[in-house]
Amino acid sequence: SQTIHQWPATLVQPVGSPLSLECTVEGTSNPNLYWYRQAAGRGLQLLFYSVGIGQISSEVPQNLSASRPQDRQFILSSKKLLLSDSGFYLCAWTRGAENIQYFGAGTRLSVL
Amino acid sequence: GDSVTQMEGSVTLSEEAFLTINCTYTATGYPSLFWYVQYPGEGLQLLLKATKADDKGSNKGFEATYRKETTSFHLEKGSVQVSDSAVYFCALSMNTGFQKLVFGTGTRLLVSP
Numbered sequence: 001s002q003t004i005h006q007w008p009a010t011l012v013q014p015v016g017s018p019l020s021l022e023c024t025v026e027g028t029s030n031p032n033l034y035w036y037r038q039a040a041g042r043g044l045q046l047l048f049y050s051v052g053i054g055q056i057s058s059e060v061p062q063n064l065s066a067s068r069p070q071d072r073q074f075i076l077s078s079k080k081l082l083l084s085d086s087g088f089y090l091c092a093w094t095r096g097a098e099n100i101q102y103f104g105a106g107t108r109l110s111v112l
Numbered sequence: 113g114d115s116v117t118q119m120e121g122s123v124t125l126s127e128e129a130f131l132t133i134n135c136t137y138t139a140t141g142y143p144s145l146f147w148y149v150q151y152p153g154e155g156l157q158l159l160l161k162a163t164k165a166d167d168k169g170s171n172k173g174f175e176a177t178y179r180k181e182t183t184s185f186h187l188e189k190g191s192v193q194v195s196d197s198a199v200y201f202c203a204l205s206m207n208t209g210f211q212k213l214v215f216g217t218g219t220r221l222l223v224s225p
Contacts, residue, residue, distance in 0.1 A: 006155075032211065043201065043217035044156075090155055099144050099163075099211045103155035 006104035023091030118216035135202035
């Protein structure tokens with residue numbers, strides 16, 4: 001069966017520090033991968049998606065970047081965090097043309 | 113662009129009460145519609161879906177019917193339980209090429225005993 005892992009589960013970082021959140025999918029190949037952010041009191045916002053290794057599409061210009069160094073690995077990064085980067089970050093994947101997205105447990109990021 | 117509206121930010125019910133969470137959408141074509149649920153401290157899980165008009169999705173006692181004429185996909189349950197307390201997200205996906213979900217802002221359901 002397929003599983004998706006995200007880590008860390010919780011992260012507290014100072015303003016101006018770098019960020020690296022990792023997401024990996026097991027049990028499938030060539031998944032479509034997504035990063036979402038859920039800010040406090042708001043819905044989910046799609047940040048990045050990827051259809052293959054090295055292929056990244058950005059939905060919203062911001063302080064973050066994403067990379068896909070391996071088929072089942074998706075990384076969310078920042079060189080310098082802002083207070084507004086605080087939120088709950090969710091990774092998700094889909095199989096090919098299937099329109100169901102499967103979500104990881106999320107990372108709660110607090111920038112202080 | 114495509115959008116999903118959930119007017120109720122939060123709903124509080126007593127156990128065994130009837131639940132309705134409203135969802136309306138705006139889309140240029142014919143989307144698939146979804147309800148996702150987020151339990152405290154967890155990621156999102158698919159609750160149910162419908163892919164075309166008049167389809168009814170159902171799971172765990174929850175139901176929602178795809179109404180094209182009213183562009184709605186309201187979530188209902190006849191008798192809620194304390195364990196149903198969670199945040200519920202309505203979402204749509206256009207059935208063209210790459211799948212991207214557009215989410216509503218979510219409705220927090222609190223069920224008290």
